[in-house]
Amino acid sequence: MDAAVRALQESRRLLVLSGAGASTASGIPDFRGASGVWSRFDPREFHVERWRADPEGFWRLRMRLMEELDLAHAKPNAAHEALASASASPRFLGHVTQNIDGLFLRAGHQEERLVEIHGTAAKVRCLACDRFFPYEVVGATLPPPCPQCGGPLKPGSVLFGEPLPAGAWAQAQRWARDADLLLVVGSSLEVTPVALLPGLALERGARLVIANATPTRYDAHADALVRGAVEAEVPALLRAAGF
Numbered sequence: 001m002d003a004a005v006r007a008l009q010e011s012r013r014l015l016v017l018s019g020a021g022a023s024t025a026s027g028i029p030d031f032r033g034a035s036g037v038w039s040r041f042d043p044r045e046f047h048v049e050r051w052r053a054d055p056e057g058f059w060r061l062r063m064r065l066m067e068e069l070d071l072a073h074a075k076p077n078a079a080h081e082a083l084a085s086a087s088a089s090p091r092f093l094g095h096v097t098q099n100i101d102g103l104f105l106r107a108g109h110q111e112e113r114l115v116e117i118h119g120t121a122a123k124v125r126c127l128a129c130d131r132f133f134p135y136e137v138v139g140a141t142l143p144p145p146c147p148q149c150g151g152p153l154k155p156g157s158v159l160f161g162e163p164l165p166a167g168a169w170a171q172a173q174r175w176a177r178d179a180d181l182l183l184v185v186g187s188s189l190e191v192t193p194v195a196l197l198p199g200l201a202l203e204r205g206a207r208l209v210i211a212n213a214t215p216t217r218y219d220a221h222a223d224a225l226v227r228g229a230v231e232a233e234v235p236a237l238l239r240a241a242g243f
């Protein structure tokens with residue numbers, strides 16, 4: 001912990017990379033874990049081709065998945081709040097999250113310093129007019145029509161078979177190259193392309209601090225490892241480092 005605090009104190013361009021572990025204390029299970037969403041739903045049902053072929057069937061299942069996630073009742077935890085507050089610091093460069101639950105923004109995170117690299121399930125997007133709407137516009141009529149133009153709506157999170165949101169990956173790479181410290185929060189760094197970001201940052205001489213409950217494949221390259229529950233460790237770490 002001391003080495004992690006020192007590294008953060010010295011950082012002038014902090015990049016945060018967060019994953020499912022940041023939201024488990026908010027009651028949102030890791031999609032890929034043993035009790036995760038993909039142990040109860042078939043991921044193939046959420047492929048973009050499935051949405052194209054049968055939007056009504058796709059949305060019926062998607063609504064069941066969203067009921068299970070119950071995002072409306074999930075609350076940001078202390079890790080979301082500490083990172084949201086840190087994002088206002090001039091020493092905070094940016095934050096790339098793999099999470100689609102929208103909890104960092106609900107905690108008040110600076111919007112221009114957050115890239116939701118897998119999109120957000122808190123919103124839906126109209127493919128005709130390209131506007132975003134809150135998920136709550138999805139209601140009785142299936143497939144749901146755009147409230148503005150009646151066009152087809154798609155979840156705001158990235159479906160299997162879809163590219164990442166426009167510009168998101170480019171921004172994440174820019175930040176990884178510019179950062180002097182990468183702080184990983186609650187990600188096991190298994191899912192590409194996000195798992196490539198530590199390599200990019202390290203190549204440019206950035207330091208690496210990993211706060212995760214379990215080992216990651218970058219642990220050997222880290223300047224400091226913080227084990228334990230991220231909702232306790234990360235707020236303490238940021239506070240001690242003056243963020």
Ligand SMILES: [Zn+2]
Pocket residue numbers: 126127128129130131146147148149150151
């Ligand atoms: Zn529309």
